[in-house]
Amino acid sequence: MxxxxxxxxxxxxxxxxxxxxxxxxxxxxxxxxxxxxxxxxxxxxxxxxxxxxxxxxxxxxxxxxxxxxxxxxxxxxxxxxxxxxSSYNWRKLLSLSTLKIIKLLHKVQDASSIKVFIMDDTVEGKTGKYIEGSRDGLWSNKEKRTIRGINVVSLNYSDGYSNFMIDFAMSMGNYARVKVEEFSTELDIRCNAYKRRMEIMEGKSKIALAMVKRAVHSGIYADYLLVDSWYSKPAFIQEMNDLGLKVISRIANNTKIWNFNDKEKTLNAMYEKHKKLKNAKVGTYGKKIRFSYFSTVVEHKNAGKLKIVFIKTTDNLIPIVSTDLELNDEEIIEIYKRRWDIEQGYKELREYFGFGQEENRIYEALIARMTLSFFAYNIVSYINRISHEPKxxxxxxxxxxxxxxxxxxxxxxxxxxxxxxxxxxxxxxxxxxxxxxxxxxxxxxxxxxxxxxxx
Known part of the structure; x- marks a missing residue:
């Protein structure tokens, strides 16, 4: 030596x-x-x-x-x-490092714990007029109004104890502040940055589908994919079925999106019928929210057979759907609650890792800077998990x-x-x-x- x-x-x-x-x-x-x-x-x-x-x-x-x-x-x-x-592949850096972290976690994971992918998007305000990738008309849940900013779609992995960011993309849509062809940096169409730039005009559903496919093909395993009602549409669930990935999601009570093969074709009609036939169980969420629930199995021409758990609170009817028919109602509800993990991840990213505070105007620099935030978050999450006294x-x-x-x-x-x-x-x-x-x-x-x- x-x-x-x-x-x-x-x-x-x-x-x-x-x-x-x-x-x-x-x-x-x-x-x-x-x-x-x-x-x-x-x-x-x-x-x-x-x-x-x-x-x-x-x-x-x-x-x-x-x-x-x-x-x-x-x-x-x-x-x-x-x-x-423009030649650096930031997506590959994040996905390869996350895959390695998840493999390292096997030695401390409970083999019986349920692993999930969580798909969601968040809005970050950006006031600059010429920030590439930003758009107008984004609804901010935090500010309860439409704002100018960036819309980030991301895929998270959770084993119930630790969370890791696998992938993300920005979705700009038709309300772009700066059009793609007007971005300040001219790129070679063969470079990694150009390929990353091209996805920005795709819809969120297409972006989300591509992310899940990349994660599965990279070798990251999850028992379920959790999504909210915006992503949970029949065509999306059909794609997940073809991919062999089970989905648990909230679905929109929208007759234009969801029509079933049963006699009661809408969610409202099914709820009204089955609430009279079945004894609803009672559950709680936190200390204040009480709800009743029951389930039924239905079939959709594109999404296939589904188990729907109808959750009724004082103010809302919340249908949760599972493509795994073997799960009982309580398991479906408990697993879906873990969708909150990604919201907690966003909160920690903003508070401790500079997410949303990027001062870059150029699209490629924004992608790089957000990747570094996610990468640092994953490193700290791993250190926390393997420490003897997790904090x-x-x-x-x-x-x-x-x-x-x-x-x-x-x-x-x-x-x-x-x-x-x-x-x-x-x-x-x-x-x-x-x-x-x-x-x-x-x-x-x-x-x-x-x-x-x-x-």
Missing amino acids: NLQEQILSAINTTLKNPIYQTLQLLNIKSILHRANFVKKREGVAPYLVVLHFVYMLVMNKKISSFMHQSNESFKKDTYYRLLQN TIGGLFKDLECELYTLSIAMQAFIEIMDKIAQIDEIVKNNKDFTSIIATLRSATQELLGFRCER
């Missing part, structure tokens, strides 16, 4: 950087290479720039403040070049931020002490390797931490 390897081993044994260790465990350099993050002859390795971005997100720093506080940061152009490089994401987030500061300051202080010792003539004379050890320590520290941070 050479000097560099010995020092790296010693530092790893004494000072542990969980983010760096997780990236090593994922073999992130290989993943980046497969996603076409290839270093040019001159310049910084993409791996180090990605590592810096992960640190920025965990430490809640923008590029400018990170550069101000880090003596080992790169030049500003280095970070922006990574975000705008909330917020609690772990703060601990990691503090730990990164402590690691960097401790190592730099130690090296500065060594520098002072090296200035003592007698020590240098008696140990010719001393200055070499200091240089190796400095290099090893930068490699392990990725930067030098001073408060």
Whole structure:
């Protein structure tokens, strides 16, 4: 073992950087290479720039403040070049890293736990007039009004304990602020960025279908796909049936979308008939919401046989459909409740990982920046899962931020002490390797931490 390897081993044994260790465990350099993050002859390795971005997100720093506080940061152009490089395959980076994390989780997962895909979309406000990918007329549930912003469709994986973002896409529709042909960067039609750009005009249903297919074909397994009523249409469920993926979803009480083969062709007609014939059970959601429920099995000409659980609250009738007829009513309701996991994921992404706070106008840079937010979220979720005392994401987030500061300051202080010792003539004379050890320590520290941070 050479000097560099010995020092790296010693530092790893004494000072542990969980983010760096997780990236090593994922073999992130290989993943980046497969996603076409290839270093040019001159310049910084993409791996180090990605590592810096992960640190920025965990430490809640923008590029400018990170550069101000880090003596080992790169030049500003280095970070922006990574975000705008048209050859990098950001989708592949996210999907390959998530697949590896899920494989690593097998050793701590309960084999009997139900794994689910969750499909949903969210709206992020963007006020800039020329932000590529933004559009007008988006309904914001948070603000209860239509706003200008971006519509992000995403696919999440949950095993009931941890959540990970697998894929996402932006949907622009017909109300674009900037048309695709007017985007500022001209791209080669063969590059990854151009292919990613072309999906933006596709409808959300088509985008969602493509995401699920990619996830299944990549080797990620889930027992069920959970979606809300917007995505749950007969054609979509038929596609999932063909894919061999079972669906549990809320469906819209809309006679134009849902007409069944039974005598009672609409949801309202079925509910009115069966509420008289069946004894409804009573359930609760949280502390305040009480509901009654019962189920029936029906057939649709496109979606096939379905089990519908009718949930009746004081104000609403909520039909939940399952393509798995073997599940009982309670199981269907409990599994569908896990659709909330993706909403919690969005909340944590906004609060701790800079999602929705991107300051980029160029579409490709927005995609890159959101991918990095999802990637950092997945890394922290994994660290939380394998720790002996799992915490909330917020609690772990703060601990990691503090730990990164402590690691960097401790190592730099130690090296500065060594520098002072090296200035003592007698020590240098008696140990010719001393200055070499200091240089190796400095290099090893930068490699392990990725930067030098001073408060």
